[in-house]
């Protein structure tokens with residue numbers, strides 16, 4: 062009298078996945094603290110990726126066997142939706158940091174308000190944003206900044222366009238126009254890859270020409286924190302969408318059963334919206 | 347209402363106890379999967395995963411407890427007695443971290459795993475494999491955390507709040523590993539919470555509306571929301587620490603234009619909702635137990651739901667009450683003082699509803715009820731000391747003294763922990779098919795109540811008199827209070843061994859429990875046999891005809 066909701070009997074991926082995560086993190090920790098152990102870290106990372114591969118593979122197989130009913134589909138939707146919400150909160154912490162530093166921390170260091178006491182430490186400090194001269198002279202700030210109207214603007218165009226092309230692809234999939242869906246998805250992927258390349262160029266310029274580095278005081282810190290984690294998420298998005306492309310090519314997905322694609326699209330739009338925030342608050346204002 | 351399920355053999359291992367023994371007695375009659383340790387590694391079953399969580403939590407409770415006893419032993423008398431100050435700091439830090447992230451949170455997740463599918467009539471959690479992943483991340487995380495004790499420079503020594511720059515510039519080398527262990531535990535919490543929300547929103551039996559759900563389910567729904575909202579912020583702040591330590595950034599370094607106070611804002615934006623994460627499910631448990639043993643429906647079901655939701659929303663607006671003395675604009679101090687006091691209103695609604703449920707009930711005092719009643723009284727004491735701390739000028743005096751320690755231990759030990767224990771006594775018959783031993787249970791209860799109050803009540807006085815927290819030595823005038831606290835601490839610790847005895851006895855045997863183990867119990871879990879078979883509600887029960895009892 063088994064019900065229709067599919068509950069897998071057992072699976073080795075969760076336990077192996079945790080072990081892999083453990084190896085990866087221990088490896089990374091040993092690298093950071095003792096400067097050795099990159100092999101452990103690499104092994105752990107490969108293991109994590111392998112587990113993800115096999116785990117998702119199981120899910121795809123089950124899905125194609127028709128084991129999932131409408132209720133299962135809703136579970137996936139809730140799961141993905143709340144996962145994206147958690148990602149939003151992750152970025153919220155970083156945007157909050159940027160806001161706090163600019164609105165409170167730096168003016169206070171400059172002697173504004175009742176907290177002017179900090180001026181005793183660094184009487185010569187003047188607050189500015191981007192912060193070119195950090196209070197402590199041992200920390201050398203950036204000597205130039207990235208102009209928003211060059212590479213960042215190009216990247217904004219790339220990502221916004223890619224969100225549109227992805228939507229076109231999705232609509233095509235819903236209409237059953239698989240070739241169209243495939244083509245627009247390829248365009249999306251190309252745009253995503255272009256974004257990452259441009260970001261790489263920008264990082265190179267930041268480090269070599271502008272002196273924007275991780276240790277260039279709070280401007281460099283927030284710059285790389287926000288753009289770095291965003292770039293990492295774009296990478297995840299590109300990989301996800303690449304898998305979706307592979308699945309379309311293999312003949313997966315039907316007009317009304319393609320939640321994996323949709324989840325990837327949700328994620329991509331999320332990454333896009335975060336970028337708009339970055340463009341405005343990291344580069345423009 | 348009971349869906350007629352065929353009675354099945356007891357599954358001895360589906361209980362919240364003693365992993366060691368349970369393995370030997372596995373009963374494989376209805377189970378085709380792998381046996382032994384592999385079974386626990388590979389399982390996707392919400393009951394087995396719930397048991398794993400509970401066993402894990404219990405072991406962490408004892409490890410964290412031993413650390414606390416090291417602290418109390420050192421503080422038994424003034425002067426440096428047993429341990430070096432450096433090690434003392436490691437003990438307070440590890441105690442706090444392990445109790446919060448390793449004992450209390452996993453215990454609630456374990457109870458959620460066991461009970462939410464049973465209470466909403468679902469065949470399992472919404473995403474069973476993810477569920478197992480969430481659990482197995484925990485041993486990895488806490489193995490890593492505990493291993494820092496053996497690393498050069500020792501374990502984290504900066505308190506469970508790990509304020510920068512104490513943790514960044516001045517922390518031991520193991521801080522990086524501490525950060526990673528918290529990352530892993532955080533991922534576990536987020537994934538667990540996603541699963542719980544999806545289960546509650548999507549897996550309810552047909553006909554069960556949101557306002558028909560038991561309060562334990564409601565409180566967990568809101569808790570899961572809090573977890574998903576604030577665990578990522580914790581992940582963010584520890585990531586920034588990691589970068590400050592290893593990559594030369596200056597988030598929390600004023601010399602580079604950052605701000606150590608920023609750390610505190612981010613930490614407490616997580617930290618205050620976190621304390622509600624540790625108490626809301628407790629409210630749910632008590633709201634199940636009190637009506638059962640008062641034999642009356644819960645008073646004010648809807649107001650309980652709204653009160654829980656308002657507490658959750660307010661909990662995002664009060665974090666600065668932990669930072670009143672850090673140096674903030676007056677407007678901020680006032681704003682956060684008032685919002686903090688506002689939280690007492692919905693909290694008061696809850697206490698009022700429990701008391702009113704008791705009013706003119708035909709009350710009996712089985713062990714779960716004893717722990718719940720003690721919860722109501724002593725949690726309220728903790729709430730009152732919280733109100734005192736909320737008053738800014740008063741907090742200038744109390745902050746960082748033992749008064750704060752008294753406050754949060756009243757809400758967490760006779761609060762959260764008593765509720766967990768009450769829940770375990772209450773649901774043990776469902777898990778094992780046997781009633782827990784009443785006599786031992788009463789001993790456990792009374793010794794715990796006495797132990798808790800001996801430990802933490804004197805801390806109000808030593809704190810008001812000015813004794814600072816997190817210090818291995820103290821002035822002579824605090825000696826008597828501290829001696830009492832230490833004696834109480836050891837009494838409380840020792841009485842928890844009775845709990846283990848009760849659990850083992852209950853798994854092994856004892857008076858047989860029927861499906862509806864408690865006369866006044868109404869929720870859906872009491873319609874399946876005791877012990878609950880491995881698979882329940884594979885076909886969901888139809889709740890449409892079922893008139894809700896709550897209103």
Ligand code: HEM
Nearest residue numbers: 621624625667668690729732733735736745746750754757
């Ligand atoms: C009426 C409700 C409450 C109020 C008004 C309140 C207020 C406060 C205030 C103002 C502080 C900061 C004291 C200081 O550091 O100077 C504090 C600390 C604390 N509270 Fe509460 N609280 C309440 C309920 C709770 C609950 C329900 C919990 C947990 C279950 C809790 C756990 C804590 C913890 C853990 C700390 C100390 C954190 C630390 O510094 O290590 N509180 N509370």
Ligand SMILES: [Cu+2]
Nearest residue numbers: 618621667668
């Ligand atoms: Cu608080």
